[in-house]
Amino acid sequence: MSCANQPDGQGDEAVVMPRRKRVYQREKGVCQRCRTNKCLYIVRSVTMCRVLTSSGCFESAVRVSVVKSLHPPLLPADARSAQPFPRPTGANVLLALSAGAGSSALADLVHERYVGRDGEVRDTTRGQREAVWERGWAVHVDFSAVTGLPSREGLLRAFAEERGLRFVCVRAEDSFDPLLSRRVAALGGGTEEGSDDAEAVAVRLDEPDLPLLSTPSSSTATPLESLQALLTSLPPPSRPALLAHILDGLLGVVAHALPNISHLLVGETSTREAQRVIAGTATGRGWALPLELASSAPLPRAGRTVTRIKVMKNVSLKEAAIWCHGRRVETYNERRWDGTGGGARRDARGKGATASIEALTERFIAGLNVSHPSTVTTINKTGDKLCFVGEADGPLCPVCQLPVDASAIDWKARSALTSLPGKGDGVAAAPSADPLAPLLCYACLTMFTPLTAAQKDRPTAEPVPLPLWVGARVQERRHVPPSELRDQVAQFLIDDDDE
Ligand SMILES: [Zn+2]
Ligand SMILES: [Zn+2]
Numbered sequence: 002m003s004c005a006n007q008p009d010g011q012g013d014e015a016v017v018m019p020r021r022k023r024v025y026q027r028e029k030g031v032c033q034r035c036r037t038n039k040c041l042y043i044v045r046s047v048t049m050c051r052v053l054t055s056s057g058c059f060e061s062a063v064r065v066s067v068v069k070s071l072h073p074p075l076l077p078a079d080a081r082s083a084q085p086f087p088r089p090t091g092a093n094v095l096l097a098l099s100a101g102a103g104s105s106a107l108a109d110l111v112h113e114r115y116v117g118r119d120g121e122v123r124d125t126t127r128g129q130r131e132a133v134w135e136r137g138w139a140v141h142v143d144f145s146a147v148t149g150l151p152s153r154e155g156l157l158r159a160f161a162e163e164r165g166l167r168f169v170c171v172r173a174e175d176s177f178d179p180l181l182s183r184r185v186a187a188l189g190g191g192t193e194e195g196s197d198d199a200e201a202v203a204v205r206l207d208e209p210d211l212p213l214l215s216t217p218s219s220s221t222a223t224p225l226e227s228l229q230a231l232l233t234s235l236p237p238p239s240r241p242a243l244l245a246h247i248l249d250g251l252l253g254v255v256a257h258a259l260p261n262i263s264h265l266l267v268g269e270t271s272t273r274e275a276q277r278v279i280a281g282t283a284t285g286r287g288w289a290l291p292l293e294l295a296s297s298a299p300l301p302r303a304g305r306t307v308t309r310i311k312v313m314k315n316v317s318l319k320e321a322a323i324w325c326h327g328r329r330v331e332t333y334n335e336r337r338w339d340g341t342g343g344g345a346r347r348d349a350r351g352k353g354a355t356a357s358i359e360a361l362t363e364r365f366i367a368g369l370n371v372s373h374p375s376t377v378t379t380i381n382k383t384g385d386k387l388c389f390v391g392e393a394d395g396p397l398c399p400v401c402q403l404p405v406d407a408s409a410i411d412w413k414a415r416s417a418l419t420s421l422p423g424k425g426d427g428v429a430a431a432p433s434a435d436p437l438a439p440l441l442c443y444a445c446l447t448m449f450t451p452l453t454a455a456q457k458d459r460p461t462a463e464p465v466p467l468p469l470w471v472g473a474r475v476q477e478r479r480h481v482p483p484s485e486l487r488d489q490v491a492q493f494l495i496d497d498d499d500e
Pocket of ligand 2: 400445
């Protein structure tokens with residue numbers, strides 16, 4: 002029955018899957034790479050010897066994986082095949098640290114050879130290479146205020162400073178702090194980025210077209226209160242998606258506020274990447290998913306361009322964890338984004354635990370990875386085949402800052418059971434109706450939509466504040482020539498809109 006029973010190349014039923022390398026019985030205790038040392042780990046069906054020395058098989062395998070994703074975006078287009086060492090960029094680099102194994106291994110791997118230190122002179126005549134980046138910054142986004150986990154700021158500060166990286170810690174609630182970019186710029190010794198403060202906006206989630214309101218400047222809510230208000234008013238399964246956008250948004254703000262940053266390195270492992278493929282597809286992120294998965298992509302923001310590189314894209318969480326264990330680096334992989342926002346509402350069956358698609362996928366992949374070790378690779382290979390078919394410079398979704406699909410509302414109107422603009426009675430627009438819904442991508446529109454159309458699930462009429470970049474993004478979208486914008490949204494416009 003299985004293809005393995007057929008002789009190779011027989012007729013058109015040729016076996017196309019490469020056969021898996023077997024670990025032969027007689028080699029079982031020996032490293033398959035050097036064939037001398039005793040093996041300790043099995044990584045992707047290959048046995049490897051212990052870490053400890055820099056020429057160890059495991060260590061060199063990880064380094065090769067890192068070079069494969071780190072070098073190509075740093076090399077000129079015509080040099081990609083040769084894999085030379087990248088030339089100095091003359092700029093600085095920002096590393097995202099989460100305290101997880103992926104980002105900790107990334108910082109540990111990259112800091113020595115690629116990032117310069119203050120006052121350090123490299124002797125290139127003795128075979129030392131010039132650092133690719135003049136200085137390294139590390140940023141940590143602290144979610145402890147909403148997740149209830151202990152803050153890892155102190156641990157990461159010590160970890161980063163030991164490796165010659167300057168450390169910045171921002172909190173999730175800083176996404177509502179209009180002074181954030183100025184504060185971060187001041188840390189870097191700069192003073193710019195003052196013009197960033199677009200008007201802070203709030204949204205009414207009870208209306209299907211999500212009208213935007215400007216937040217009164219007299220509002221006394223602290224950033225943390227604003228974040229909690231937004232989280233609480235979203236359906237519980239939507240909250241992890243919002244936190245993921247807040248993470249990306251804050252990394253973008255910090256990357257632009259610090260001086261002369263050319264690259265943002267993130268430690269997303271292949272395991273996390275596989276979760277992104279499955280959860281992203283399930284939550285309706287399919288349109289921009291190829292851009293999310295790309296190993297290098299520009300951060301969406303006007304002005305200076307920063308490129309985000311997923312350095313650990315070819316390294317699994319297991320490998321990263323082994324690396325950190327070998328280097329005695331303390332790591333914490335738990336995010337606990339489920340059940341944030343205070344008092345998760347109980348569902349109809351009285352169960353309190355909220356399971357978001359993100360959390361379910363994480364558990365599913367972790368479980369499957371034990372019994373079927375090639376799961377992650379297979380999912381990622383499928384994800385890598387996805388191509389983005391839209392225009393790269395098309396309009397961006399104000400919330401997730403990725404290109405929007407052309408017909409999110411239209412599509413939802415045909416497929417969803419919840420109330421929508423043009424349906425039902427809830428569209429009596431205020432005089433200054435400024436709907437957010439037509440600007441959103443499908444996934445973000447879903448994120449703001451109540452789970453059911455039942456009255457008890459409807460959010461309160463109280464407007465809730467949105468992260469600070471949403472207002473700026475909405476303004477940017479408004480600057481699109483009106484005729485073009487009207488064409489884009491013509492079919493979604495509400496009749497009594499006087500714009
Ligand atoms: Zn070996
Ligand atoms: Zn979006």
